Amino acid sequence: MTELPPTDRTRLRRLHGRGRFDRATIDAVLDAQPLCHIAYLRDGVPALLPSLQWREGDRVYWHGSSASHALRAQIGTEVCLAVTLLDGLVLARSGFHHSANYRSVMLFGRPEWIEDPRRKEQHLETFFERLLPGRWKSLRPVTQQELKATAVLSLPIREASAKIRTGPPVDEQADYALPIWAGVLPLRTTVGAPIPDPRNPEGLPPPAEPGTFRSG
């Protein structure tokens, strides 16, 4: 199992037992949740960009408009990308010990801005394949103009940590005797029934279930 070496930025200070640095755990979290948040500095002020991410081997990718100020501000600078799954609310016998069950990953580094249109197209196809298997091939081909208007960025999975909480609440010993319900309220993202565009031609089959959410 590949272990990433903790750095000054990724070493957990508190509750370090919840930290994981093995790539299998980190990759499983990245692959289970396309939603990420990317923190960066814009003119010296912290900003946070929600986006979709996908993993290809040892790198994480995200995309957006080539004209996006947020994406342009991420060129040549350090960013922090976080992926989070909220798995449950943990109800304890005191307010203090309430918690959440979760899986999360934080990555640090300097993004690469991918210029080559052919590489961009390949990465975008992989993105589609992860999220909606088979859909890319069913679409009209992407144009050069659309590729030019789309930025693709990536970050190596080199400086990263995962943090995971599972299981029941951890209460004060004396509190376990209290007549207060304690336990976990599980939470999960589910896929609803597809809603067809009213402009669809008659009789088209709905898409297959998204790929990424299956393990999330």
Ligand SMILES: Cc1cc2nc3c(=O)[nH]c(=O)nc-3n(C[C@H](O)[C@H](O)[C@H](O)COP(=O)(O)OP(=O)(O)OC[C@H]3O[C@@H](n4cnc5c(N)ncnc54)[C@H](O)[C@@H]3O)c2cc1C
């Ligand atoms: C859905 C969700 C809800 C949460 N709610 C709360 C809350 O309400 N209150 C609260 O105090 N904490 C909450 N946490 C935990 C929170 O994300 C931090 O882990 C915690 O606050 C750590 O703070 P710290 O200053 O001790 O971090 P430190 O241990 O000092 O952080 C050092 C390094 O450890 C790693 N690290 C820390 N936290 C995480 C993480 N979550 N995922 C991956 N790597 C991490 C990073 O590399 C970070 O740079 C929540 C986490 C999740 C995912």
